[in-house]
Amino acid sequence: MPVPANPFADLTKTLSGFKWPAMDLNAFTEMQRRNFEALTRANQVAVDGFRALIERQAEIAQTSAAEAQSAIRNLAEGGKGPDFEAQLTTARGAMEKATADLRELQDIVARSQTEVFDIINTRMIEAVDEMRQPAAKD
Template identity: 50%
Template sequence: MTKTANPFADFGKMMKDMKAPMFDVDAFMTMQQKNFEAMTTANQLAMDSVRAVFERQVQIAQESVEEAQTAIKSAAEGKTKVDVDEQTTQAKAAMEKASANVRELSEMVSKSQNEIFDVLHKRMLDGIEEAKGQFKLN
């Protein structure tokens, strides 16, 4: 009888000499822990931002109500005469203040978004570097 070659024997012999990467479970767990910490930090920054913006919006609303009450009280007491120039000036000042408030809130949100992005971006870059070292040749 003729002996037939076993193709798997040759494959096994070839694989025996190859160096295969080994997965480092501890390094992987450390990397995932750092990812979790970065996400927790980003989430905390987001919540702090929401709280700060909300508090500022409440403060702006309170100031606006107080200013409106003062204007109404002044008009009711007859201290304010109808003056188109003064009304125009007051309207302009109110619009400028409203625009400044919107700009301030927008800048608060933008600053927060940049801080959150920086945390996540740094973690992503660090994670890529860590992933490079994840596999070791034996």
């Protein structure tokens, strides 16, 4: 079977009979500019959130390392006795603080993700409304 010179001839013929809505090139360009701005803002929020997360993780790691080193030293030197109970209380406090720190990191990530989603979601809704406006004029 011979291959047609233009394999899209049937598609072109079919689409030529289809009534295409008039497109305002300036409105389309403006819509794409706003899409790009929204993605840029979302990206900046994500980068800022990631930066905040890394900075806070570094702070937590430094503090936790110093506290762990101190607790290990105290346990090694203390043995049993009244100081041992205080050391156990300190160790428990350190574990509770570590848990609170992890929750804080989780909150940083969640806030960043929510803000990024809100920016993109808002822009998508606006874009749908913008596409609907020219269609309403027809």
